Amino acid sequence: xxxxxxxxVVDNFIWFINVGLYLLFIILVxxxxxxxxxxxxxxxxxxxxxxxxxxxxLALITGGMDLSLAExxxxxxxxxxxxxxxxASGLPGWVGVIIVLATGTALGAVNGILVGKLRYNPFLxxxxxxxxxxxxxxxxxxxxxxxxPASFLAPGSATVxxxxxxxxxxxxxxxxxxxxxRYTRFGVRTYASGDNPRAATMMxxxxxxxxxxxxxxxxLLAGFSGLMYVGYIGVVTSxxxxxxxxxxxxxxxxxxxxxxxxxxxxxxxxxxxxxLGILDAGLTMLNVSPEIRGVLTGLVLLVAVMINMVTAxxxxxxxxxxxxxx
Amino acid sequence: MVNxxxxxxxxxxxxxxxxxxxxxxALRGIxxxxxxxxxLALIGDNGAGKSTFAKIVAGVEQKTSGRLLWKGKxxxxxxxKQARNLGIETVYQEQALAPQLTVMQxxxxxxxETKFGILGILDNKKMAEAARRVLDELGLAxxxxxxxxxCSGGEQQGVAVARAILFKANLVILDExxxxxxxxxxxxxxxxxxxxxxxxxxVILISHVFPQIFPITDRFMFMSRGQVIAEKRRxxxxxxxxxxxxxxxxx
Ligand SMILES: Nc1ncnc2c1ncn2[C@@H]1O[C@H](COP(=O)(O)OP(=O)(O)O)[C@@H](O)[C@H]1O
Ligand SMILES: [Mg+2]
Numbered sequence: 001x002x003x004x005x006x007x008x009v010v011d012n013f014i015w016f017i018n019v020g021l022y023l024l025f026i027i028l029v030x031x032x033x034x035x036x037x038x039x040x041x042x043x044x045x046x047x048x049x050x051x052x053x054x055x056x057x058l059a060l061i062t063g064g065m066d067l068s069l070a071e072x073x074x075x076x077x078x079x080x081x082x083x084x085x086x087x088a089s090g091l092p093g094w095v096g097v098i099i100v101l102a103t104g105t106a107l108g109a110v111n112g113i114l115v116g117k118l119r120y121n122p123f124l125x126x127x128x129x130x131x132x133x134x135x136x137x138x139x140x141x142x143x144x145x146x147x148x149p150a151s152f153l154a155p156g157s158a159t160v161x162x163x164x165x166x167x168x169x170x171x172x173x174x175x176x177x178x179x180x181x182r183y184t185r186f187g188v189r190t191y192a193s194g195d196n197p198r199a200a201t202m203m204x205x206x207x208x209x210x211x212x213x214x215x216x217x218x219x220l221l222a223g224f225s226g227l228m229y230v231g232y233i234g235v236v237t238s239x240x241x242x243x244x245x246x247x248x249x250x251x252x253x254x255x256x257x258x259x260x261x262x263x264x265x266x267x268x269x270x271x272x273x274x275x276l277g278i279l280d281a282g283l284t285m286l287n288v289s290p291e292i293r294g295v296l297t298g299l300v301l302l303v304a305v306m307i308n309m310v311t312a313x314x315x316x317x318x319x320x321x322x323x324x325x326x
Numbered sequence: 327m328v329n330x331x332x333x334x335x336x337x338x339x340x341x342x343x344x345x346x347x348x349x350x351x352a353l354r355g356i357x358x359x360x361x362x363x364x365x366l367a368l369i370g371d372n373g374a375g376k377s378t379f380a381k382i383v384a385g386v387e388q389k390t391s392g393r394l395l396w397k398g399k400x401x402x403x404x405x406x407k408q409a410r411n412l413g414i415e416t417v418y419q420e421q422a423l424a425p426q427l428t429v430m431q432x433x434x435x436x437x438x439e440t441k442f443g444i445l446g447i448l449d450n451k452k453m454a455e456a457a458r459r460v461l462d463e464l465g466l467a468x469x470x471x472x473x474x475x476x477c478s479g480g481e482q483q484g485v486a487v488a489r490a491i492l493f494k495a496n497l498v499i500l501d502e503x504x505x506x507x508x509x510x511x512x513x514x515x516x517x518x519x520x521x522x523x524x525x526x527x528x529v530i531l532i533s534h535v536f537p538q539i540f541p542i543t544d545r546f547m548f549m550s551r552g553q554v555i556a557e558k559r560r561x562x563x564x565x566x567x568x569x570x571x572x573x574x575x576x577x
Contacts, residue, residue, distance in 0.1 A: 183447055184440075185438045185446035187448075188448065195424040199422040203422060203436035204437070
């Protein structure tokens with residue numbers, strides 16, 4: 001195998017695991033795992049947490065993290081649902097959609113200001129906003145908001161030719177982010193800020209500004225996630241996406257994103273999303289109880305961390321030039 | 327290739343530069359001039375103030391008093407950014423590199439070539455070609471897409487030097503460039519310095535192993551306790567002569 005092919009295998013290892021896991025469940029669940037309908041369902045359910053994984057991936061690549069991501073999704077959904085369903089129930093549903101996305105973005109910008117401009121430690125900044133968003137949600141509304149216009153629920157529930165549009169929205173977002181990170185100046189700044197912020201600063205990159213935009217983008221992704229949850233459940237509750245941040249982080253790490261920053265890809269994160277989806281669907285169809293499912297997910301994460309260490313070492317060995325050392 | 331600007335005005339003239347770090351008098355009024363394409367070596371024992379002077383020129387530290395003239399005009403260099411705008415680049419002792427980014431991305435760090443205006447789409451083809459050209463000029467065989475963490479110490483300095491050449495620096499400061507390098511690495515640094523001089527770039531070299539840099543240096547300034555105590559052109563001296571001087575003056 002030549003170097004490129006080897007690197008391709010190492011970098012996309014998660015997808016090989018996904019295929020293997022999928023085949024395993026086909027054997028274990030002879031009825032139904034193979035159907036297109038099931039694949040569609042896995043992707044649909046994955047899109048909710050998927051947006052959070054993408055956001056977490058971005059924050060991790062900059063060497064930070066966003067603990068508030070899932071609670072941002074929940075609060076944004078409640079703000080949108082409250083305005084559209086309670087305060088101003090005459091408004092068209094799409095206005096509610098915009099409100100959810102705008103709220104998510106604004107809440108993300110708060111993290112962006114804390115981390116990027118005021119130089120808060122990302123863990124502490126987003127721990128604080130995590131608490132604010134979490135309790136803020138209950139403060140606005142305890143319980144469910146049920147009277148919601150169909151168009152408000154559409155992004156997370158409508159289908160086209162039997163396929164949920166949520167899947168398309170999610171994949172479009174993943175492709176867009178992949179493109180931004182790989183092919184734009186902003187992408188290079190993002191990786192450089194995570195890899196060596198001091199060097200990036202010395203070379204004239206405004207690291208604080210880059211972080212601000214990344215956390216703001218995380219907020220937008222949280223808004224999308226909130227919309228998907230709302231469409232899936234059909235009502236707005238104060239428990240939407242609660243505590244999903246750990247799964248989001250697990251998804252990003254499963255996808256090979258390093259906590260040290262400067263490394264990882266959206267394709268990898270996407271692989272992590274799909275892995276979580278297959279695992280959850282497969283175990284559910286095997287009638288594994290939620291408790292055991294949770295335990296297994298944790299164990300899979302631990303195995304993934306080990307695999308990531310091994311593949312990182314393999315990658316280094318493949319890329320290490322044999323000459324030129326002095 | 328030393329060539330003076332019009333009317334013999336030096337590229338940089340530092341006059342009566344003083345620096346206090348709290349109660350430490352690190353520079354006691356030194357005068358330094360340098361011309362385009364000239365390699366000036368600051369030599370002397372540890373604590374003489376060589377790095378302090380370099381940092382003042384690079385915008386990392388602020389002088390306490392004195393004047394800096396750039397092409398004859400007084401300038402204020404109060405940040406790294408300001409220094410860079412004048413065309414002053416520093417090859418740092420701890421390299422200012424992002425180890426997980428590629429050689430090309432590092433050369434263009436903070437100065438990425440893009441197309442399509444505000445979209446900021448990377449022009450990788452243009453950057454790769456330009457990077458390859460400079461690396462070849464410097465005799466560096468590293469791939470433009472190789473991650474910098476796989477480069478040797480000498481190659482990493484090469485990346486920093488490539489930046490200076492590509493972005494048309496006027497003055498490059500190298501602080502202990504030969505430190506922790508093998509014979510081959512040192513040979514390579516000397517080649518980098520020759521390339522920069524050929525480009526008309528002025529080079530300030532800081533080293534206390536001056537025999538290594540002797541062949542490519544035009545002028546030596548010998549510093550001790552914050553002062554310049556001797557100055558010699560290469561033609562007027564020899565490595566042995568310089569060693570003898572250091573032993574006498576510091577004894
Ligand atoms: N950041 C600093 N704070 C306080 N003292 C410093 C600092 N940097 C250098 N010095 C002192 O200034 C003097 C000159 O140091 P330096 O310029 O590093 O010398 P050299 O590079 O010639 O070895 C030394 O006495 C050193 O201890
Ligand atoms: Mg020094």
